[in-house]
Amino acid sequence: xxxxxxxxxxxGGIAALHDIKFRVDDGSLTxxxxxxxxxxxxxxxxxxxxxxxxxxxxxxxxxxxxNMKAYQINRLGIARTFQNLRLFARSSVLENxxxxxxxxxxxxxxxxxxxxxxxxxxxPNLSSWYSFVESCLHLGRWSRIEKTLKFSSMxxxxxxxxxxxxxxxxxxxxxGMQRRLxxxxxxxxxxxLLLLDEPAAGMNxxxxxxxxxxxxxxxxxxNLTVLVIEHHMDLIMKICPRIICLNFGAKIAEGTSEEIHxxxxxxxxxxxx
Amino acid sequence: xQFTISTLFQQIINGLSxxxxxxxxxxxxxxxxxxxxxxxxxxxxxxxxxxxACYYLLTQWGYGVVISMTGALLASGITAVLTEFSAYxxxxxxxxxxxxxxxxxxxxxxxIENLFVVTVGGRxxxxxxxxxxxxxxxxxxxxxxxxxxxxxxVTAVVFLGLLQLFLSKTRWGLAIRAAAxxxxxxxxxxxxxxxLISLVFFVAGILAAVGGIFLSVRYSLYPQLGSITTKxxxxxxxxxxxxxxxxxxxxxxxxxxxxxxxxxxSSQMRDLVxxxxxxxxxxxxxxxxxxxxxxxxx
Amino acid sequence: xxxxxxLILIGLALALWPLGGYQEGIIILMCINCVAAMxxxxxxxxxxxxxxxxxAYMALGAYxxxxxxxxxxxxxxxxxxxxxxxxxxxxxxxxxxxxKLTGDYYAIASLGLCEAIRLILENxxxxxxxxxxxxxxxxxxxRGFAVTIFIFLAIITxxxxxxxxGRELKASRDDGVAASLMGFDTHKSKMKAxxxxxxxxxxxxxxxxxxxxxIQPSMFDMMKSTELxxxxxxxxxxxxxxxxxxxxxxxxxxxxxxxxxxxxxxxxxxxxxxxMVFRPEGLLGSREIWDLKMGVKK
Numbered sequence: 001x002x003x004x005x006x007x008x009x010x011x012g013g014i015a016a017l018h019d020i021k022f023r024v025d026d027g028s029l030t031x032x033x034x035x036x037x038x039x040x041x042x043x044x045x046x047x048x049x050x051x052x053x054x055x056x057x058x059x060x061x062x063x064x065x066x067n068m069k070a071y072q073i074n075r076l077g078i079a080r081t082f083q084n085l086r087l088f089a090r091s092s093v094l095e096n097x098x099x100x101x102x103x104x105x106x107x108x109x110x111x112x113x114x115x116x117x118x119x120x121x122x123x124p125n126l127s128s129w130y131s132f133v134e135s136c137l138h139l140g141r142w143s144r145i146e147k148t149l150k151f152s153s154m155x156x157x158x159x160x161x162x163x164x165x166x167x168x169x170x171x172x173x174x175x176g177m178q179r180r181l182x183x184x185x186x187x188x189x190x191x192x193l194l195l196l197d198e199p200a201a202g203m204n205x206x207x208x209x210x211x212x213x214x215x216x217x218x219x220x221x222x223n224l225t226v227l228v229i230e231h232h233m234d235l236i237m238k239i240c241p242r243i244i245c246l247n248f249g250a251k252i253a254e255g256t257s258e259e260i261h262x263x264x265x266x267x268x269x270x271x272x273x
Numbered sequence: 274x275q276f277t278i279s280t281l282f283q284q285i286i287n288g289l290s291x292x293x294x295x296x297x298x299x300x301x302x303x304x305x306x307x308x309x310x311x312x313x314x315x316x317x318x319x320x321x322x323x324x325x326a327c328y329y330l331l332t333q334w335g336y337g338v339v340i341s342m343t344g345a346l347l348a349s350g351i352t353a354v355l356t357e358f359s360a361y362x363x364x365x366x367x368x369x370x371x372x373x374x375x376x377x378x379x380x381x382x383x384x385i386e387n388l389f390v391v392t393v394g395g396r397x398x399x400x401x402x403x404x405x406x407x408x409x410x411x412x413x414x415x416x417x418x419x420x421x422x423x424x425x426x427v428t429a430v431v432f433l434g435l436l437q438l439f440l441s442k443t444r445w446g447l448a449i450r451a452a453a454x455x456x457x458x459x460x461x462x463x464x465x466x467x468x469l470i471s472l473v474f475f476v477a478g479i480l481a482a483v484g485g486i487f488l489s490v491r492y493s494l495y496p497q498l499g500s501i502t503t504k505x506x507x508x509x510x511x512x513x514x515x516x517x518x519x520x521x522x523x524x525x526x527x528x529x530x531x532x533x534x535x536x537x538x539s540s541q542m543r544d545l546v547x548x549x550x551x552x553x554x555x556x557x558x559x560x561x562x563x564x565x566x567x568x569x570x571x
Numbered sequence: 572x573x574x575x576x577x578l579i580l581i582g583l584a585l586a587l588w589p590l591g592g593y594q595e596g597i598i599i600l601m602c603i604n605c606v607a608a609m610x611x612x613x614x615x616x617x618x619x620x621x622x623x624x625x626x627a628y629m630a631l632g633a634y635x636x637x638x639x640x641x642x643x644x645x646x647x648x649x650x651x652x653x654x655x656x657x658x659x660x661x662x663x664x665x666x667x668x669x670x671k672l673t674g675d676y677y678a679i680a681s682l683g684l685c686e687a688i689r690l691i692l693e694n695x696x697x698x699x700x701x702x703x704x705x706x707x708x709x710x711x712x713x714r715g716f717a718v719t720i721f722i723f724l725a726i727i728t729x730x731x732x733x734x735x736x737g738r739e740l741k742a743s744r745d746d747g748v749a750a751s752l753m754g755f756d757t758h759k760s761k762m763k764a765x766x767x768x769x770x771x772x773x774x775x776x777x778x779x780x781x782x783x784x785x786i787q788p789s790m791f792d793m794m795k796s797t798e799l800x801x802x803x804x805x806x807x808x809x810x811x812x813x814x815x816x817x818x819x820x821x822x823x824x825x826x827x828x829x830x831x832x833x834x835x836x837x838x839x840x841x842x843x844x845x846x847m848v849f850r851p852e853g854l855l856g857s858r859e860i861w862d863l864k865m866g867v868k869k
Contacts (some may be wrong), residue, residue, distance in 0.1 A: 088745035091742070132736065169857075289853055379840075380840045556668050559669065
């Protein structure tokens, strides 16, 4: 599903990542761990097109996405959450999800992209959507499509337990709920690959426990491939069958949680460093 | 208009002199932009404060040129710091959205401009004739250079040189450069950010006042004089927003373009040329000559 | 639906209430200002892009409509539309390079644009009659016409903000990076907002010409641009009903205080700073007026 080949990333003269390579299999749930500053978020930024790597390539479903723009990569079916929450703070909770959900219409088109050739422009398929004129007058397909959109968005909110907060401004939610809203928003895009950037940050133990269930649940129910960043080992160890460990911008270990747990280099990075 | 080599040289000299005044204003504006990442539209107001302070110190209180100018610089610098304290700081503490700072700065500019309109009136004032030496030097081939041209060029070079020294040699200069890279990290490294920002505004205010005094010598003094800052803003954009060398280069280009247009086409066209230059620059190199790419922290 | 009916009732009241000529004029002016303010609101309030030059688009609309009707005898309605499209064209050209960049590039460019358009209108004597102004425009902006266009545009704007495009604009306002990672081409989103807002201002300018019967470049200066932005901030960034209320209120207040007009800009400036410091969300915040009694927290 996703392959990173020999990724190097320099900021100025400083190497943030060096020679990173790994594969993520279709349908897997993979964890990325490492101390602060190990380059975990940078990997997500490269996959999602926020940064272009200095060297190396990113292959998604057999296509090179290294130099694509962020919005194009997203349209191929990669969604993410953010370590330092990036909700649309002044829009309502429901609007946040709807904003993402309205972009899912590219899904039908996505299949064409993968079956055909990548050289064609990645642009949304508009035929099934209401036009600008319809949205100005609230006529035609507008009410039916908006209703469906609202309905499916509410379902997602229910899934993450935020349906009774739908009309509140997203920025006013408590921290843990904002994290869950980010997950709902990413799911609304109906991605194939979901990247979760420290989903447990700032949560209390009870919330982390619920989050465990949520992540394993959506992984199964939505038929997703999931990549999770955490620097708390416990969460990852519990839910991820496969784990990649980074330190100082390089991959130092990869394997099952058992293997990682007993790897001397990993222990050194966490305890000795 | 006829093309002659002497007109060419004459206009180049005039252009550099005008450009140096723009540079003083643009550098102050860029300095603030580089730290806080918002366009401080009140910069034009600071300039007007400087101009009027100098005028009243000279005419009403009869101080000498040196004291009047120093007073003007202080007045402007203090206005800038006061603006920061009363308007910008409370907004920054509440929200990271720079749009609010932008709007507030526009408000401050309107307040300053119109305070002068309602108190001293909108009429044009001129600094006294003897403020600066008025001699004219004849260079080769009929090219002349007025004393005020020389003074404005020299002053600009001195002030920009001092700024450069301050930024590169002193501890606070280093701190300012660090803050321009990343103000949050600078704060975490133990730099007193609140003081640093006030310092930056003070320096920007001083530079604006110097620019304001020269502008009022050149064009006379009126409450809307600050609108000339638009050109300094444009110069800063041409050079690359937030870059100090960019601001200087952009200003000199603008000054030259304006004076060459005035000399060879028509002086009515000079402003139009400035704006066309902005549009052309935005089309071919939108981030300017020295524009830095701003990476969002994710 | 309920909202549309209320808006239409307000429209009918505004259009049919028996009033004297003076009050009628105020209503026309209010409608014209509201149309322009709605345009700026879409850009600044809903997309988060600051502008200091939207009077330029009003000027383009006004002059295009005036020249088409007076010089070429084209009928009123297509001429007004042409005015709107003229504004779109220029906005598109300016937005293409500047909206790609993070930072205040569009704000500065809009400042330059406003001055440039004014200068062109002043200097292109043969076509625009320069700064003396362009007289003899047919008084096509009657009360009924102005109210109809205002209410129609208001309904449309409320509607499209409450659909796909509205959410797209708000997403790029609240967090551009997140928006692009949700599959939005944020440059395109911003372009859409700019082009639509320019269209509204173009229409508003064309209506102003038809009301005054005479237009002049100085009617569309920085002051006017500032006023438009100020009104939107006053009403609440991200609230269309706030914008409309704010614009209507300020038109009335300014009309009432005509005699102390020299204080008008001073009041604007103070208002802007005070709102930004104490209540940056403006009159209504990002709520619409009917959200108030429902107690929706935003």
